[in-house]
Every structure is written in C-alpha cells, then in structure tokens.
Amino acid sequence: xxxxxxxxxxxxxxxxxxxxxxxxxxxxxxxxxxxxxxxxxxxxxxxxxxxxxxxxxxxxxxxxxxxxxxxxxxxxxxxxxxxxxxxxxxxxxxxxxxxxxxxxxxxxxxxxxxxxxxxxxxxxxxxxxxxxxxxxxxxxxxxxxxxxxxxxxxxxxxxxxxxx
Numbered sequence: 059x060x061x062x063x064x065x066x067x068x069x070x071x072x073x074x075x076x077x078x079x080x081x082x083x084x085x086x087x088x089x090x091x092x093x094x095x096x097x098x099x100x101x102x103x104x105x106x107x108x109x110x111x112x113x114x115x116x117x118x119x120x121x122x123x124x125x126x127x128x129x130x131x132x133x134x135x136x137x138x139x140x141x142x143x144x145x146x147x148x149x150x151x152x153x154x155x156x157x158x159x160x161x162x163x164x165x166x167x168x169x170x171x172x173x174x175x176x177x178x179x180x181x182x183x184x185x186x187x188x189x190x191x192x193x194x195x196x197x198x199x200x201x202x203x204x205x206x207x208x209x210x211x212x213x214x215x216x217x218x219x220x221x222x
Contacts (some may be wrong), residue, residue: 103130103153111139114165114176121146121183132217133158133210140165146183153217160205164198187213 104124111117117140124131124147131144134155142160144152165180167173177198181189188205195203 103132105132105134106137106141106144107135109135109137109141111141114140114143114180117141117143118179118183124151133160133214134217135159136161139163142188143180143183145185145188149185149215152214154207154210154214155217156207156211158207158210160210162192162195162198162203162205164200185213
C-alpha cells in the first residue's frame with residue numbers, strides 16, 4: 059500500500075472514530091445518572107495483563123464497544139501504547155491491581171501530521187489525571203514513559219483479591 063493510500067485509510071479511520079465518539083457520547087447523555095453501586099464485582103472483567111498495544115484505531119473501536127457494553131476492565135499487568143486508551147473508560151468500569159503499569163509513547167503513522175492527529179486524539183480521550191502525568195513527563199515522545207501502580211492507584215479503584 060502506497061504512502062498516500064495509507065494516509066487516506068488513516069483519515070477514514072479517524073473520521074469513523076470521531077463519528078463513533080459522537081454516537082457514544084450522545085447515548086451516554088441519554089442514559090442519565092442512575093444510582094449504580096460504586097463497588098461493582100469484577101468477576102466478568104476483561105483482564106489486561108500483557109498487552110503490548112497496536113493500532114490506535116483498533117483500540118479506539120474496542121474502547122467504544124467496551125464503554126457501550128459497560129464492560130469492566132481489570133488492569134493486572136503491563137498495558138503499553140494504544141492499550142492505554144482503556145484508561146479512558148469510566149472509573150466505575152476499571153480497577154488496577156498492585157504491580158500493574160502503563161507505558162506511553164508517541165504514536166507512529168505514515169506522516170508527521172497523521173502522527174500528530176493520532177496523538178491529539180489520544181490526549182483528548184485520556185482522563186485529566188493521565189493527561190497531566192503525560193505532560194509532566196514531557197509529553198508523548200519516542201521515549202517510553204512508565205506510569206506505575208503507585209501513581210495510578212491514586213486515581214483508580216484498586217482491585218481486591220476477592221475480585222476475579
């Protein structure tokens with residue numbers, strides 16, 4: 059696939075992601091604020107324990123599907139690169155276990171402008187506490203920056219040993 063075709067495909071994926079985001083946010087605003095318990099069981103949670111990431115578009119689509127399905131996620135190990143988009147799930151859908159960690163870097167793309175667009179998308183999706191941490195690390199760059207459990211647990215619910 060030529061460079062122009064890859065860029066066109068990336069543009070189509072970003073447009074599809076933007077449309078999915080609008081649809082998801084619209085649905086979320088219609089749901090309202092129910093009286094769901096803050097302490098949920100995580101027996102049926104997807105466990106992330108060895109995820110090295112991949113294509114941001116694929117992870118973004120999974121993020122929207124998980125958010126819509128109210129799928130719970132249990133971070134129990136390494137979550138690298140595009141996997142970190144799952145931190146954008148609502149707090150009640152996630153928990154973090156001791157020893158889990160998240161690694162961030164700038165996305166790669168066929169052009170500098172495409173990489174910048176993908177990085178901007180990721181930064182918009184992350185919750186404020188993640189964005190602040192990334193900025194404190196010097197932003198998304200070629201350098202791998204690791205957020206450890208000790209930091210993440212200040213903002214995320216800790217998964218208890220009875221939760222599986």
